[in-house]
Amino acid sequence: MENSQRTLVLLRQIIRSTDMQDKEISRSTGLTLPQLMVMQTLRESLRLTTGELAKEMALTQATVTSILDRLEKKSLIARERGTEDKRKVWVSLTDSGLELMKGAPTTQQDIFVRHFEDMQTWEQSMVVASLERVAFMLNAQHLDAAPVLDIGQLDRAQDEHLKN
Amino acid sequence: MENSQRTLVLLRQIIRSTDMQDKEISRSTGLTLPQLMVMQTLRESLRLTTGELAKEMALTQATVTSILDRLEKKSLIARERGTEDKRKVWVSLTDSGLELMKGAPTTQQDIFVRHFEDMQTWEQSMVVASLERVAFMLNAQHLDAAPVLDIGQLDRAQDEHLKN
DNA sequence: CTACGTTTGTTCGTGTTTCAAACTATTCAA
DNA sequence: TTGAATAGTTTGAAACACGAACAAACGTAG
Incomplete structure (x- = not known):
């Protein structure tokens, strides 16, 4: 796949x-x-x-x-x-x-955090970096939707991306 | 942070x-x-x-x-x-x-895919591996919720994890 | 084959969500 | 001071969400 x-x-x-x-x-x-x-x-x-x-x-x-x-x-x-x-x-x-x-809501996240902190530091960094990329690409869709009609705006949007 | x-x-x-x-x-x-x-x-x-x-x-x-x-x-x-x-x-x-x-729904995903495929292969692999870890840790919460009361089940659940 | 429990989906009643449009009150600017 | 803009609420209508009650079909024990 x-x-x-x-x-x-x-x-x-x-x-x-x-x-x-x-x-x-x-x-x-x-x-x-x-x-x-x-x-x-x-x-x-x-x-x-x-x-x-x-x-x-x-x-x-x-x-x-x-x-x-x-x-x-x-x-x-x-x-x-x-x-x-x-x-x-x-x-x-x-x-x-x-x-x-204070009750249940946090404990669920706590379990996740506990698992997360069991990972090696480099693995944690990898996950964070990957999620940042995904989050960025998902946000980019919003910026790229219009530019199909407006090339100039597309260029500007890409410049925006490069700045980050 | x-x-x-x-x-x-x-x-x-x-x-x-x-x-x-x-x-x-x-x-x-x-x-x-x-x-x-x-x-x-x-x-x-x-x-x-x-x-x-x-x-x-x-x-x-x-x-x-x-x-x-x-x-x-x-x-x-x-x-x-x-x-x-x-x-x-x-x-x-x-x-x-x-x-x-057939219309709008797919185009949004297409934009994401296009961005995704602009990445290097190793970056793509990193993202997939990271998402797999996150998905696993999130699912693990379901398996780990009960075992607080039942140690035996906890061990079995961890064995399940190791198999994958 | 019949009777009984289970599965599958719908109906019903109630409360919640969601939005657009109209409205009130307040702020800000000319 | 008047008028436009902002912040929230109210209102009305459609959709959502669930549990409970229901009907039809299935499967099986006897």
């Missing part, structure tokens, strides 16, 4: 794995997948506006608002009007929300 | 990229994400039962049924009662469904 096809298959496998893990966590926490996604995003950033959350998750503000409504009803997140800019609404995990995220 | 953390960040990036690509295709085809997922799965397998589709997508049969209802209404898929086993329902793409999937 060609390397490129093998790569695509592996990527699907990886995405499927993480998806199933997320569903597992979803079951254990009693949250839906989108709700879990909000909680995980907030756990890392501590404090985000509704708009930032929407952009982070690639969803509409309206969608995020409705998800936040349910999480707020469960007292897992708190909303606070901005004082400096009163249009903004700052969202953060409540104590019980933080508590919920 | 630690290699393991960097890896997790990259994985999220990769998943995010593919998610956005899927949404792009979703927009261009006028299909929703789950509908697109069914179509893509069918494109590769030609012919699946409702149950196989559900398992493949990690969804309930009931959910798949409702998605199929809508795709059938659009004449993109066809259902056919099994003749040998009349409980089964075979699902396949119609001509227009195949036609729809």
Whole structure:
């Protein structure tokens, strides 16, 4: 099998794995997948506006608002009007929300990390370098989609690539 | 930053990229994400039962049924009662469904493949090997979750690993 | 051959997600 | 001060997702 096809298959496998893990966590926490996604995003950033959350998750503000409504009803997140800019609404995990995220969610990642750290240092570097290449090539698609119609832009995009 | 953390960040990036690509295709085809997922799965397998589709997508049969209802209404898929086993329902793409999937969906992958094939052979091998490791470590979580309670099973699971 | 449990898929009811469009409140600039 | 832009919410409608209940077909024990 060609390397490129093998790569695509592996990527699907990886995405499927993480998806199933997320569903597992979803079951254990009693949250839906989108709700879990909000909680995980907030756990890392501590404090985000509704708009930032929407952009982070690639969803509409309206969608995020409705998800936040349910999480707020469960007292897992708190909303606070901005004082400096009163249009903004700052969202953060409540104590019980933080508590919920302390449990199962992290242990799954911990298992991965444990396996990862069992690898030799050079192997770790190889994996990181490879993932960087894949991530880059996947992002490149976004930049290369339009240029089919615009050669000039293609050249510029390639220059961008070379800079990194 | 630690290699393991960097890896997790990259994985999220990769998943995010593919998610956005899927949404792009979703927009261009006028299909929703789950509908697109069914179509893509069918494109590769030609012919699946409702149950196989559900398992493949990690969804309930009931959910798949409702998605199929809508795709059938659009004449993109066809259902056919099994003749040998009349409980089964075979699902396949119609001509227009195949036609729809011939367009945008593949071109995105093609761009990735083109970039991938620009790499040196040794780089390609490195990427494949790395993705295999990551995929394995992610799957390992499933096997390692229970063994915390059952040491015997842990040993057996590790033996499984060594065989591959 | 009949009766019973299993498998396969659909239907139903309920709650959630998702978006576009319309709306309110606030900020910023002319 | 007026007008445009920004940040969030509300509303309405379609789709998704699941468990539970159901019907049909299969397989097998008796």
